Amino acid sequence: MIKASALPREKPLSCNLDQFPFYGNWTHTVLGGLHFYVHCRAKLHTYTAKDTLWFLVGHAYDPFTMEIEETKILEKLSETDQPQPIIDELTGVFLIGRAKTGEIAFQLDASGMQYGCYGVMDGGLVLASHPQLPGDLFDLKRDPYVDRLVSYRWYQYMLG
Numbered sequence: 001m002i003k004a005s006a007l008p009r010e011k012p013l014s015c016n017l018d019q020f021p022f023y024g025n026w027t028h029t030v031l032g033g034l035h036f037y038v039h040c041r042a043k044l045h046t047y048t049a050k051d052t053l054w055f056l057v058g059h060a061y062d063p064f065t066m067e068i069e070e071t072k073i074l075e076k077l078s079e080t081d082q083p084q085p086i087i088d089e090l091t092g093v094f095l096i097g098r099a100k101t102g103e104i105a106f107q108l109d110a111s112g113m114q115y116g117c118y119g120v121m122d123g124g125l126v127l128a129s130h131p132q133l134p135g136d137l138f139d140l141k142r143d144p145y146v147d148r149l150v151s152y153r154w155y156q157y158m159l160g
Contacts, residue, residue, distance in 0.1 A: 021136050031055070034099055037137070042129070047074035051100050054078055057129065058094030058114050062086075070094075095129060 017037075018024045029036040029044055032053045038044045045056040054074040061068050067076075073090065077083040077098075087096060093113040097106030106127060108116045118127045119134070126134050134140065149155065 021132075032099060034104075037133070039129070043070075045070035045074060047071055047078055049075070049078035052078060053099045054097070055099070056094050056096045058092060058109070060090045060092040060094045060096065060109070062089055063091055064089050095127070097127075 016022075017026045017028060025040045026037050027040070027044075029038065031046055032048075034053070036044050036055070036057070038057055042058050047054045054077055056070050056074060060070050060073055062073060067073055073086075077086055080086065083098075087107070088110065090096075090109070092109055094109050095106060095114050095116050097104060104125060104127075106116070108114050115129060115131070116127065117131050117134075118125065120126070121134055121138050126137075128134050
């Protein structure tokens with residue numbers, strides 16, 4: 001799992017999820033000071049135990065125990081000090097993680113079917129399933145140097 005300092009946002013982003021480029025396809029959920037923006041084709045599953053919020057975006061299945069309910073999987077993870085062996089047995093397309101005061105740990109499904117990227121933006125940790133999402137949420141502009149590189153006439157043939 002990747003661990004990062006949890007930098008919860010004080011307020012939600014000032015974006016309208018009903019307008020371009022989101023078109024009402026995203027939901028906004030606030031849990032423990034964390035803001036989850038989840039696409040309508042994905043689902044956010046959460047479980048809170050002790051001082052830890054477990055979360056899973058997408059779908060996970062444990063073929064060894066036949067458990068298909070993500071919330072029960074998260075509950076099982078919360079009951080152990082060694083969650084990694086349980087996570088290693090999961091299959092599906094998901095991002096899974098836990099957050100407690102001052103720390104977030106997260107990882108993607110074992111086959112890498114679910115994309116994930118992360119970074120610090122505007123003083124808060126951003127974990128995204130789509131690389132364009134932080135750009136849209138934070139109205140990021142591409143660096144002029146990058147524009148110059150991608151406008152190079154042979155760029156398309158060199159695959160960047």
